[in-house]
Amino acid sequence: MSFNVALSGLNAAQKDLDVTSNNIANVNTTGFKESRAEFVDVYAASLLSSSKTKVGDGVLTAEVAQQFSQGSIKFTNNSLDLAITGNGFFATVPELNSLETSYTRAGQFKLNQDNFIVNSQGGHLLGFPVNADGTSASVSLSTAEPIRIPTASGAPQKSSEVDIRMNLPAGDSFISSAPGNFDPEDPLTFNHSTSVTIFDSLGDSHIMTYYFIKDDPSVNPNEWMLFASVDGKPIDLEDPAGGGTNPVGGNISGPLSTGGGLTGARLVFDSSGDFQSQIPTAANGGIITSDFSNHLPNGADTSQTIQIDFNLDPLGPNPNEPTQFASNFEVTSLQQDGLAVGRLTGIDIGTDGLVRATYSNGTSEPLSRIAMVNFANEQGLKQVGNTAWKESITSGEALAGEGGSGTFGTINSSALEQSNVNLTSELIDLISAQRNFQANSRALEVDNQLNQTILQIR
Incomplete structure (x- = not known):
């Protein structure tokens, strides 16, 4: 019986060595979870045997349990x-x-x-x-x-709205030749300009420029005329009244150098520089361009229009509105909602x-x-x-x-x-398993010697 007990101890020690060696071998394995050999004793007793003098029958490997603790x-x-x-x-x-x-x-x-x-x-x-x-x-x-x-x-998105915030200088002088001789290529025919990159339905970029012209203060005080162009080519702003005339009197369409006419818009301020109104006014509150029929030769959607939103607030001054103060021309916000093709x-x-x-x-x-x-x-x-x-x-x-x-x-x-194996602990366990193996080997050797002694009795 003692021979089998020592043999079971050897098997258990070998299992412990195997588990420890496997943990050490996987110390650098990403996501590895260490295991632990768990043992139970073997005890078998019959109905009439004395439990006071019964000796255990060895050891048995109950489970090699994985330890799912967090790795570093x-x-x-x-x-x-x-x-x-x-x-x-x-x-x-x-x-x-x-x-x-x-x-x-x-x-x-x-x-x-x-x-x-x-x-x-x-x-x-x-x-x-x-x-x-x-x-x-x-x-x-x-x-x-x-x-x-x-x-x-990434799919492109054509521009449909441009949001503008700016200050128009109150002290600017009236250009007597404007707007009749307005020419986007001649800076002497307008007071200020600013540009933004817009996109068509194919994701191609275009430069849309806005031109601001101070109106005659003796006729229309605190008013500015607005014109637009796409890629340097003038584009009409939508005129709900039709005929290319300003709905509140005063023709703001003047012949270009090419001999054509251009429909613009009007921005009206009060004496304190607050933005009061815009003409023409679309139903949704913005100034809208005509379609891009003559501006998109690349096959993009020519029905595209762009709403120029000045964030008009009829209830009073608003920080998102343009202003007309005695200060320099300054654009504080110029944003559009189109997108180019994205990689x-x-x-x-x-x-x-x-x-x-x-x-x-x-x-x-x-x-x-x-x-x-x-x-x-x-x-x-x-x-x-x-x-x-x-x-x-x-x-x-x-x-x-x-x-x-x-x-x-x-x-x-x-x-x-990383692996949750603690290398220091595993090396200590390795030494312990080695000693356990040696002790069971010694017990097996002693059992063998006793058996040899008994066999040699005459």
């Missing part, structure tokens, strides 16, 4: 390197249409040839679909799908797992939200290698959720979770 975080320069701080696992599938889900804490992800986010084994990272505002459309593992980074450029410039991943693509035209687009998975019993997961686990009966069903919500940890981009 190592920061990198790759935005697709992901680390989980707290509970949870990443979910991956080996192929696009596969339902064979594996779970991992190793976040060494990259793009494959089809721009899907994958790990070094080719497993596709799963994510939840998201709405345009970045909220999750569904938080269910059954709806999660492999995350793909788009290769297409993909980067991928941002938030702590909640939201994957957002950013484009060179200043826009960003939410793509997906990285699926997080947790289990009632992490130690019940079945190891499958490559720092991955699979669901088992003892682990319970996979519970999906978003990073940072409930019991789920947060996701750190440009970071990796």
Whole structure:
């Protein structure tokens, strides 16, 4: 019996050595979780045996239990390197249409040839679909799908509105030849000008310029005339009255140097410099250009118009309105809502797992939200290698959720979770297991010597 007891001790010591050696071997494996050999004694007694004198029957390996404590975080320069701080696992599938889900804490992800986010084994990272505002459309593992980074450029958006804030100098003199001889190429025919880059429906850029001309103070005090051009070519401002005349008297359309006529607009201030009205006034409160029929030869939408919004507030002075003070000409805001064609410039991943693509035209687009998975019993997961686990009966069903919500940890981009192996502790355990092995070997040797002695009795 003592021979079997010593043999079981050798087997247990060998198992302890194996587990410790495996932990040490994976000390630099990203996302690795150390294991611990757990042993129980063996005790068997019959109904009539005396428990007071019964000796145990050895030792047995009960379980090699994984320890899912947090590993330290190592920061990198790759935005697709992901680390989980707290509970949870990443979910991956080996192929696009596969339902064979594996779970991992190793976040060494990259793009494959089809721009899907994958790990070094080719497993596709799963994510939840998201709405345009970045909220999750569904938080269910059954709806999660492999995350793909788009290769297409960001779609252009044609300009439809320009917002202007400025100060027009109250002391400017009236140009007697204006507006009849207004010429956008002759700075002597207007007082001031400013420009903004706008975009057509194809994302092509154009320079839209606004020209301000002080009206005759003896006729229309505190009033300015406004004209516009696109790429240096004058464009009419929409005139609800028709005929190219100002609705409140006074023709503000004058013959250009080309011999044509141009319809402009009028900005009216009061004696304190407050913006009072704009003429003509569209139904939505802005001054609108005519269509771009003669300004877009590149095949873009020629029905495009642009509303020039001066933020008129009929209730009184407003900081967003233009002013007419005794100060220099100053443009404090000049913004438009169009977008050029954008190329993909980067991928941002938030702590909640939201994957957002950013484009060179200043826009960003939410793509997906990285699926997080947790289990009632992490130690019940079945190891499958490559720092991955699979669901088992003892682990319970996979519970999906978003990073940072409930019991789920947060996701750190440009970071990796290192192995949770403590090398110092493992070396000490290695020495302890070695001593245990030597002691059981000695017990086995003594048993063998006793057996030899008994066999030699005559």
